[in-house]
Amino acid sequence: SNPFEVKVNRQKFNILGRKTKNDVGLPGVSRSKAIKKRTQTLLKEYKEREKANVFKDKRFGEYNSKISPEEKMIRRFALERQQNYGKKNIYNLNEDEELTHYGQSLAEIEKLNDIVDSDSDTEERGTLSAELTAAHFGGGGGLLRKKASSGQQDEEGEKPKSRKELIEEMIAKSKQEKQERQNRRESALELTEKLDNDWKEIQTLIARKAPKSERKDKEAEKPKPDEYDMIVRELGFEMKAKPSERMKTEEELAKEEQARLQKLEADRLRRMRGIDEQANNKKPSHVSADDLADGFILDKDDRRLLSYKDGKMNIENEDEEEKDKEEEEEEGGNEDNENEEESEEESANEDEEDVAADSHSDLESDLESEEEAAGNKEEKKCKTNEKESQNMEELDPKMKAAKSELPYTFAVPESYETFKSLLAGRTIEQQLIILERIQKCNHPSLAVGNKAKLEKLFGFLLEYVGELATLDLPELRTIDKLVLPLYNLCQMFPEAASDSIKFILRDAAHDMEEVIEVKGRATFPGLDTLVYLKITSLLFPTSDFWHPVVTPAFIYMSQLLTKCRITTLQDVIKGLFICCLFLEYVSLSRRFVPELINFLLGVLHISLPKKQAQGYTIVHPFTPVGKNLELLLVCDKKDLESWQKQNLPLSIVARLKETSRTEMNHIRLSCLAMCFDLIKKCAVLYESLPSFHEIIHPVRILLTQHVLVNEYPEKMQEWYNSALKELEKKVKHYTPLICEKKKPVPLKQYTPKIVKVLEFGRKQGGSKKEQERRQLIQKHKRELKGAIREIRKDNQFLARMQLSEIMERDSARKRKVKELLGSLATQEGEWKAMKRKKGKS
Secondary structure, eight states, X not given: OOGGGOEEOOOSSOOTTOOOSOSEEOHHHHHHHHHHHHHHTHHHHHHTTTOOOOOOOOOTTTTOTTSOHHHHHHHHHHHHHHHHTTOOOTTOOOSSSOOEETTEEHHHHTTTOOOOOOSSOTTTTTOOOHHXXXXXXXXXXXXXXXXXXXXXXXXXXXXXOOHHHHHHHHHHHHHHHHHHHHHHHHHHHHHHHHHHHHHHHHHHHHOOOOOHHHHXXXXXXXXXXOHHHHHHHHHXXXXXXXXXXXXOOHXXXXXXXXXXXXXXXXXXXXXXXXXXXXXXXXXXXXXXXXOTTTTOOOOSOOOOOOOEETTEXXXXXXXXXXXXXXXXXXXXXXXHHHHHHHHHHHHHHHHHHHHHHHOGXXXXXXXHHHHHHHHHHHHHHHHHHHHHHHHHHHHHHHHHHHHHSOOSOOOOOSSHHHHHHHHTTOOHHHHHHHHHHHHHHTOTTTOSTHHHHHHHHHHHHHHHHHHHHTSSSOOHHHHHHHHHHHHHHHHHOHHHHHHHHHXXXXXXXXXXXXXXXXXXXXXXXXXXXXXXXXXXXXXXXXXXXXXXXXXXXXXXXXXXXXXXXXXXXXXXXXXXXXXHHHHHHTTTTOOOOHXXXXXXXXXXXXXXXXXXXXXXXXXXXXXXXXXXXXXXXOOOHHHHHHOXXXXXXXXXXXXXXXXXXXXXXXXHHHHHHHHHHHHHHHHHHSXXXXXXXXXXXXXXXXXXXXXXXXXXXXXHHHHHHHHHHHHHSOOOOOXXXXXXXXXOOOOOOOOOOOOOOOOTTOOOOOOHHHHHHXXXXXXXXXXXXHHHHHHHHHHHHHXXXXXXXXXXXXXXXXXXXXXHHHHHHHHHHHHHHHHHHHHHO
16 A cells, blocks of 8 residues: 555566566565564464473364354263263262162161171181170270170179189180180091092002003194293203302412412421421310310210229329320420430439438338339330331331422522522423422512512523533423423513513624624524524514514524525525524515525525536525535435435434434435425415516526436425426416507697587576486575575564563663652652651641
């Protein structure tokens, strides 16, 4: 209606056939509609934002305009009756219903008439009898009068019974009833037993065995147990989990082991000194009558018969028992006891002399008793000496056995000499037991300084192993057994163990460098260093990329294979041993070791005659010419025919000088066979390398073109063929490098590029999917803009509502403040007016 609220959307161009939707807009009308809608929805939610309760009207047909009010009321009444139908309300006391109690109407009970007792006994129903009530709760007079009037009308003139008589009569009556019940129960039991016995006699006559055919039919009719039932039964018989004891810590286990070894050592020392076990089990000196549970057991009768001989008391039994006790004591205490006995005898003699001097009348009898006592003592001494000699003869083998046993506790030796003397003359089993007991008795958790002591023990043991390897006949089996305690100590103290091994390797490398500076060439180390290199691979992980102990050992072994000249057969054996160590070191990491391949190539080179040692290259320390060229060459046909494959232990290095020529040739052939085996293992290990064929190419040329296989025995030819087959079966699995093929770049041409010019405002053409995608993107943009616009308008509406609420609160506050100030002003005016009136009056 208002022309100022009408917005006309003018178009720049009028196009025929185009329908316009929004030529005229009514912003005021749309704004009022939006405000009304927000008031009904958004404002309502805003006002109820802190309220949790919702009021719902569940009356039937409340919001259904198609049903008339009369129909609604009828339907609601029917639903209400339907819901209440079948429910009993305990407070609904209708006149039609009659309430009863134990089958009697409550209306009759309310008349206060006496209730007729039922046929059952009052005691069985849990009620109290009249006599019991009268006796215990008073009111006995009325009850007695009632009872006398009802049951004893003939004795009206007699005197009523007293309270005591009534109680006695009641007790007698209850006892009589109890006795009758007991008799009835006993008679019922007797009858039941008699019936059972009669039934057993009859049952033997009735029972009969069914024929086998019927039994089989019954067994066939029985259903077989189901799998589920079988599993349930099995679960019923299964062992159930029981709580076990707590796992002990390492410290607790070490303490228990130390206590056990100390106890065993104490027993060994006792047996070695000849002390009997029963000597330590002394009887208690005094046992009271209240101490029966603490060892007071009357197993035998210790009483003695009192006897007299020639008018004097016989005390031989007492003396024998005393001597038995003395024999059970230790050897060290026997001499003291004998001295004490002598002193006691002297004091007894002195006492007897004093008594004799005092009593002159009994002088003769005292002298006779002294002579008899002296004779008895001499006999007792002879008996004790015989018993002691017998005991010593019995204890001698036990003492010898105890002395030959190893002690159970050992202290950690403080020097290498002490450690060496501790193990000297012992078998390998005894040495292992000593080392084990040293570790257990001196565990780091038992004392503060034990850790440093055991760290020293690792160094002593390592030095002892090296000394065993440098003997004329190396004890390699003993060294093999001693690796286990070395490993245990290394696990306990890895830092100390690594320091000790690194120190040995550093000294060996330094010695090799000094020899190279002085002589210009190095020699292979002794067996002790080779054993240390082997122990290193057992104590530490060899597959790590870098390790503080294994990496120096790796470098040292590679220097040995490149810098040490091969001059004797011993050097060949040591070099092959280092090759085996290399394969053991790199078995997991598969690290490539060029020194290993070069050394095996050199071993093949020194096994060829000089005429055929041409046409290939050799790397240092091997030389193409020289006196050591044919070191592994065997020309004797008898030795070739009699050769058999044998292992080459390290101990053979020490006794090569004493071997015969045939044995030397056999050792040469064994070294060559080992070389073939190592070549085969290297081929298996390095087959995954891209440059495998280039690495193995010199070895393949030497094997195929220069080695004279036909001259070797058949077993050697088998080793040779297996190694060569392993080398040749590996196929090249890489492609050679080739330049990449690129698409040729065309020459630039001057032909014009024709591009379709699209009209302004039109959408670009494309496939149907692209058009749908563009439409979706456009729709998403439009909806997003509309949603943002609506959210913005909602926020503005809420801000206006919040502002109006704040203004209403402020206006109400101002109004109330104004009213208060007005009332205070009127009150002040009235008070001043009254004050003025008082002043005038």
